[in-house]
Structures are given as C-alpha cells and as structure tokens.
Amino acid sequence: MEDFDVSGLIKEYLDDARGHLDRLDSALLELEKEAGRGVDVELVSELLGALHTLKGNSGMMGFTGIQQFVHKLEGLFKMLLEGSCMVDDALMERFFDAAGTLRGALEQIEQDPKAHPDLAAETAALAGPGPQPQATNGGEEAPGVKAARSKADSFRYIGEKTNILKVDFERLDHLLNLAGELVIHRTKLTQVDARLSESGQDREIASELSEATALIHKSISDLQEAIMKVRMLPIRHVLQRFPRMVRDLAKDKGKEINLTFRGEDTELDKTVIDEIGEPLIHLIRNAVDHGIETPQERAGKDKSPVGEITITAAQEGNNIIITVSDNGSGIDVERIKEKAEAIYPPEVLDSMGRENLLELIFEAGFSTARQVTEVSGRGVGLDVVKKNISRLGGIVEVTSEKDAGTTFTIKLPLTLAIISALMVRAGMELFALPLSSVIESLKLEQGAIHLINGREVIMLRDRVLPLIRLSDAFGSGAPSGRQYIVVVGRAEKKIGLIVDGLMGRQEVVIKALDDYVGESKGIAGATILGDGRVVLILDVAGLIDSEYAGNSMKEVC
C-alpha cells in the first residue's frame, strides 16, 4: 500500500515543482531587494503557499527527503513572518542555496525517477542556527545532491523548455463561444447557398459557393472538436488524490487495503473533472469505512486479509462509466429494510424487490452504519452523491452481494459543455431534452390518460406512469393537434412528458442561465440554435423531483 504507482505522474510533478521553484527564486530576489525595508508579509505568505503545495506534492509522490527539506524551509520563512529572524545576506544565501538544492534534487529525479534524493544533511544544515557549509559538503556517507552539481550546472534550468502551457479556463470557454458563433453564421451561409442554388442563376458561382460552404462546415466542426479536446483531462487528475486518502483512512481503521485503478487515462471535460471528485470521495470513504472489513473479520470469512478497492473508468459513447467496487462485507439488505420500517409502511417494503431496497441507500437520512464514525455514517453522503451526480446529468447505481462486496456505477456525460438533445415543442415554444435521460417516446392515444388522485397518468406496459404537461408546467400556450409522450428518467422513477411535437435530435452547446433570471426549477440551462434562437434545456432530474415530491412512495413502486 505504501508504494502505489506514481511513475506516470513524475513529469507533471517535476513541471509543477519547477514552477514553484521559479516563484521561490523571483520572490527571493524581491526579498533581497527590499531587505532594508523589512519583510513583505504578502510576498512571504504567497511564497509559503507555493512551498506548501510543493511539500504536499513531494509527500504524495513519496519524495520524503524533499518533503522534509521544504518543511524546514517553510519553517525559516515562518520565522521571518513572525519577526524572529531578520533578512540578512547570510540568510538570503541560505535561501538561494536551498532553491539550488531543490533544483538539484528534481534533476536527479528526472534522470532516474526511482531516485529518492536524500536531503537529510541539507535539511539539517537548513535548520541549523547559522550557515554550516561543512554539513553540506563534508559527510562522506551522505554525498548530497549539491556536491554532485558544478556551479555551471546550477543555472542550466533557465534554458529548459516546457511543453505544457497553463491557460485560464475562461479563455478556452471564450474560444468555445466564438466557435459556437461560427456555427450560427455557418447556418446563415448554408441558407444563402440553398437559395442561390434554387434560383438556378449563376450555376457556376452557386456550385463554388456550395463547395466553400461545405469546407467551412467541416473546418468549423473540426475547430469545435479541437477546442473540446483541449478541455479534456485524464480522470487521473482526480484519482491521483485518492491513494493517499485511502492509505490514511485504512491506517486509522486498522485495515489493509489495496487500491487499484483501471482506465485512469480516460479523458473527461474539465467541467466534469471539477465536479466528479466530491462524489468519488464519498463513495471511496464509504468503501473503506463500511465496505472493507478488518483483517481479522476477513480472515474469519476466508478472505485475503488485504481488502481490494478498484476504481475503473471507461468511455462508452458520449458517456463515461466510473465504477467504485470493494470486496468487502456488502450491503445488508435486511438491515436496510429494518431501517426503512420507520419510514415506509410494511406492505410497501414487502412489495419492494432487492434492487429497490438497495436503491433506498440513496435516500436522505439513510445510513446502515452501526457506528457513526468520523469518516462517514453521519446519515449524509449517498443522497448527496446522488444529487450531485444527477445535477451533472448522470446516474448512479449500486449492486451488492453479502460478503462479496459492493459496486457503485456512475454514468456521466463526457462533457457538460455539449450534449445530445431531443428537441420538443410545447405550445409555441421549443425545449431541449437531454437525450441521456430520454427512454422512449410514443404517440398519446385518445383516452389513454387516467386520473389517479387528480394526477394524470397512463398505463405503460402495466406500470403507472405519471404525466407532466410541458405546456402547463411552463405556461407556453395551449396544446394543439397530435401530442406525444416522452418517457424520461430511469428505473422506477420515470415520468412522461406530454409535448406537442418531436423535432429531432441535435447536439447543443450548454450555456448557463445568468443567475439574474433566478433559480428556474426544471431548467438546466439554455442553448443557441443554428438560426440564433435561444432554447431552454430541461432539467429532467428537477422535473422528476418536483413530480415525486408530492407523491407517496406507493405510487412510485
């Protein structure tokens, strides 16, 4: 467990660490310049931030030598802040030496990723009361990295090139917006092209225009795709935080856990990367805390004392499937049922199958943990996980087998920026329905609608399906002519949306609605169509919640 594989991260670590050292260097120069005027608190605080990150990253990568060295260096800067030492030439020299030492250590790692630079001597020197050159150069048992470098070498890093560019995400977003505008203009061009072709005049020019339009069409699509690619990051960025977390939690609990990743190079849009961390933390904590048993318990069950937690990621069409599985104790369905007795009448519980009972763990206030622990089991968690994931347009499911383990499966769109949508008409208005939540659509037959408790429902394959009239819900005018039902949702939480027209599917770029227009229940955002019209994107999870909020569990099942 101590040695999780981080070799894939070394390049990024080095790049990042060098960035921090560059900041250290420039801050030191600033500090030296201003030495006479006391300590610039802001500068040193910022520097401490950079050092802290460097320390954390080094620790995570297992470079404890560097970690301890940076820790000592931090201590010196903190003393500066507290005023318990003064900026003088000797101290500055020590700081610059320290930066050099760190660069040397990074260089060692770059040449041999397996190297674990031992900076014990340097660390001791750094902490000493004054500059102690003997300590750094003398000891033969610890040659240290500094001795290995010649003076000329120490400035070589200046000439180094970087292939990684850090760009403000907003700029990329702006690029995507501009590409979106191009798409709109392209539509206009296509219309002109069509009109010219129809008019039958200037056939030669018309065909030239057609050709040019087709080329532009392709270039714009390529451009859009390229921009989307730039926004993609491997899910590794999120996963790399977990080995440390699992290790610490496992140690706390006296458990032995082996964490493995599969498919960590699967790429996701940054918008999804940003949001997926929180739900994963919950799931992994749950697995460590409630899933994996202690070595003694496992031995009693004839299992290997080391528990396994596996996280996999894979792309499936426009979705990413992430699973978090453990080979622990599994979820005890009987215990769920016991807990549920306080909430649901017995006949409802009896009619629920195993799967439905398992689903209950996503309900608010449900926790079967016998002990409330610091890590999880506070009765919050899985409901939040589910809420967050459905907010992202995804779903989460659970399967579990007693004593064999539990698997959570998360299905998320690859990007939150572009979705496939079914365009529907309600009254005079168009709406976009995320295709990921559309199950099927059917014609609304005369007399098919029944009333139960004043609510409209239809029977669909012997199941009761609650209905929402979109034009009523959004007050978009009277329905006209033939109507359709679009079944949305999943599993047992499905509803039928009555719409006045199905207008085909389309890829749409999601734009957030300004919070100025308020929290609009049932609206996830808006998009701009090829003809420049703004169309609202429906939030299916929100619609379903509002529908089910007023209903009892009985109707759901």
Added chain:
Amino acid sequence: MADNPEKKVILPSSGLAEEILGAASEAAGEIQAETGSEAAGARNPEQDAAAAEEMLHLVTFFLGSEEYALEIFRVQEIIRVTGWTRVPNAPEFIKGVINLRGRIIPVLDPRLKMLLAETALTKNSRIVVVEVSGKLLGMLVDSVHQVLKLSSGVVEPPPEEVAGVDGSYIRGVGKLDGRLIILLDLDRVAGKEARAAQAAVAEQ
C-alpha cells in the same frame, strides 16, 4: 452653461443600433468639440475643466410618455427587438433571454421593475444593452430618443416620486427646454436586491 440644446443629436428611428450609437456618439463628440472651443475663448482653462467634469453624457429613451436617460458609458449597444425566449418561473420583470452574438443575456422590463404599466411592443421598441456588475443585460424600452449632454447643474436630486416611479430608482431629474429627463439609477433598476423592495411595495 456651455451646453447647447439646439445642437442635440436626433437618433434615427431605425437602423442597426451599433451604427446609431456610433453615429450619435460621433455627433455628440462634435458638439463637445464646438462648445469646447467656444468656451476656450470665453473662460480661463480652470473653469473650463471644472465645467467639463460636470457634463453628463446621456442616452435618452421613452418608457410610456416619460423620457428617461442612462449615462452613455453604461450602454454597450442598442438592438432591435426580435423576440425573446421566456424563462419559466423567472421574476416577472425578466421578459426572457436573448442571443447577443453567442451570449445569452437576460432582458429586463424596467417598467415592471418600477411598477409602471406595461406597454405593447411597437416597431420602435428597442433593447438597450447595458453592463451591470460585469454582466450584460438588456433593457426593453419603447423607443430610443437621442444622445445628449446635460450639465449636472440642471439636474435636481430625485424627489420621492416622479411620474409614478419610486424615487429610489432615480439619480436625478434633468430639466432641458421644459423637458423633463429622468436619470435612472441603473444599478438599482437592474439590481437583483431591488426585488425585495419591490415585493414590499407590492404588499403595501
């Protein structure tokens, strides 16, 4: 003061708004240049500088029969009304959202915000695009009238109420040739926080 109401710029009633505003600003610039050179002969430069500082550069528009004004630097552009997309459950004064060259911006009806009677759209209706705390926002107006300069000397502080409008939405009232120009406090009119105040007024 040096302001010369004879030389005000009349905005064309139609045409691309950016062009309107561009042309108007240019013309207004000319006025300033002329008044500037006049003044240079008549006064010493210090006085002149003081006078220039107090000059308000305004875009005026109509809501119903009253003429309102916003400072020109808050106005990004003026566009024709080509419809909007309603947003269900949005506050009443939000008419909906529009596409401004790839950006989706809300359109606000200042009449509804200031509890005035709503008027029907006409061919003169315009959306004045303004910037409020870094965000773009459309304001629906009955027609855009002119770009003019007003000396702050002729602007009086807001009374409790003008033409049925609560004084808190108003920065001042300018008098020009017997015309009454109401200077709106854009941040208040466009501000979200004013919703609570509006609710309170409605309750009364």
